[in-house]
Amino acid sequence: MGAKSFGHYQQIDQCFDELVQADGQIRTPAAAIARFIDRHGSAELIQRQEQLNQTISAMGVCFTLYSDGNNIDRCWPLDVMPRTIPSSEWQKTSAGLKQRLAALNLFIDDLYHDQRILKDGIVPADLVLDSRNYLAPCKGISPRYGVWANICGTDLVRDGSGKFLVLEDNLRVPSGVSYMLENRTVMKRVFPELFADSFIYPVDDYPHQLWRMLASLSPRPGDVPCIVLLTPGVYNSAYFEHSFLARQMGIELAENTDLLVQDDIVYLKTLHGLQRVDVIYRRVDDVFIDPQAFRPDSVLGIPGLINAWAKGNVSIANAPGSGVADDKVIYAYVPEIINYYLGEQPLIDNVPTYLCLDKKQRDYVLANLDKLVVKPANESGGYGILIGPRSTKEEQQQMAEAIKANPRNFIAQPTLALSTAPTLCDGVLEPRHLDLRPFILQGRDLYCTTGGLSRVALKKGSLVVNSSQGGGSKDTWIINDEV
């Protein structure tokens, strides 16, 4: 099948396109979409995008932007063109993601116990122990199954050859899964015929899997566990997701003031009195969990929570302290970490990474700032990043100063030719860069979402996919190619 379906779609040189092969042929998993456009024409596609926007507005799918001290709710941006991935490829990818999370959890557990990996010199001890994400009060604590990071949102990108690489491990409070689920709901309403026409794996079991995982952490197995989602509140930028997940799982959405700790037991203030809490799915950062343990000035925490957790009376997911493995410097060591704990080779590779704390690598980075992407070790949301080829001399100079002042805090990676997918821009299909964030769960069992949230940079040529910075999204279709 030719690419005439996508009009005069022009691929970007050196970039892998998700839907179109280098020779212009449509990839097999995208055949149904191509047929649809052939049959109905691109005018219909534009109309469906309009319908899709209305659906999103009617469903109230939104995200919150902070701007000038105000919170503004924006409709969630979703592109009408889905991204397709063959199921055979996804199987291998999801095995790699599970492998990675299993190893990272062994690593975190080791760091808070024997620190074998530091003693064996695989990861430099000071790198871990001096990190602000290493929480000394967590030492010696044993969360259920030895698992600290129960929910992980891993960012995947493809290189020019189309190979998936891990860009980041988000182990603190990864967000976005609600949009993955809502994208699918919207697409089913707007393209019912496409879902009838192809074998697209469903994604909607995630909330139940999440609930099962959380329930498996209960310190009182056998009882009906009381699980709550802890949110910073209605003004948080991810509040939509917090309330979405609480609803989908049928659990309470609590703020710190709804919880109290007495005699190392956590209670929920309900209409009928206090109810003992077994598991807290927290969506607040480590340092805001318990002012007594971590940060006296926090108003977001629950005094005494850490003690209750340390005594094993309540489980917290992700466990406090799991952010120690979510650090862009530690990231560089993950292949060794996998090998060390599992005796396996990583199934998914890292993006090549230069550590600025190493003199030789730092010198290379400083000499090539115009070619590299430089990232602070501990930021998220795409903030503080320098994209070399698109930066000014002045920005490069500022980054050089910052690196010299605090080399531990920076890593650099080559600018990737991120993969693209046809995206409806002003009524025409154009290639736009995208990434993929699957979500991996670990409690008693390991689970990986079928696909994930595809985020797309809507600006031409842009590599920044974050919704806070003008990114959009696509529904991700894992299409059965094994029948």
Next chain:
Amino acid sequence: MLLKSLDHIFWLGRYLERLDDTARLINATSHLLIDSHKDSQFSWPLLLDVLGQNGAELLSGLPASDLTVEQQVMGFLITDVDSEVSIRAACTALKQNARTVRQLIPRDMWEELNSLDLFLQEHCQQLQGRQHRYRLMNEVSRRCQMVVGVLDGTMLRSDAFDLFNIGRHLERADMTTRIMDVMVLQQLQPTDIKRPRFRWTSILNALGGVESYHYYLAHQNTEVDAVDYLLTYADFPRSIAYCLHRIVASAKGLPHGAAILQRIWQLQDLLKTQSLSELTTGQLHQLIDEIQTGIIELHQVICTPKLEFSTDLSQQMSA
């Protein structure tokens, strides 16, 4: 359900009903006023007064403009987001409460609320002529009913459901008394006689109760009128008696149900002990005042369940 959510789900019910009833009040009075003689005592600012605002003061603060008093009052009641009693303000508060207890609301109801909000944002921006206004207010009411209908068909029967319904019926009782007050106040100055002939038709129309009023009249062996009907006829879903019944039914399962019931009995007594047919307009106005005070007290009882969290934990439930 979280204790904190009590307030929000209760207010969600109140604001939804307020939206509906404000639209009904506007239509009821518009019709009445259009029919009124030029020398009538009844004036547009009265609408603001019965909603607890000082109509004269609000309007005197406005710069002289080409707008008629009617338009200015409608501004306060419909389009003005800063006005406490406007439809748009009620909708903003509705949305805010819904967002806070989003996890308690079924998806279908959320979408219906959203569509209501989008509709109001689009159509209640600017003042319109009377004919357009009439249709718009009808549509607001209809959309409020859609939300309730969807909720009724999809929401779990839970504390949240009960509190939502309590909120709705408390607000409805309150608004029914306010709508009645418009009629009564209209008569206050010219006459002090018993049982003046109110022009109730437009009111009953707006409350959707004309036919059932005639049914009511046809089945009573004493002489009654719309006052008895709106206050005591428990089969009519907008009467005070009906609203109180519904609150009783919904409050039974709540931890502070007993306190709520006690307060409702006091209100019911107030209606029983009065011989309604003997009241002058002045006394009727006073009775309406007393009912409104009772409703405010009832609100406070509902919103402040006496629960002690930090004392003896062993007394508290643990699941």
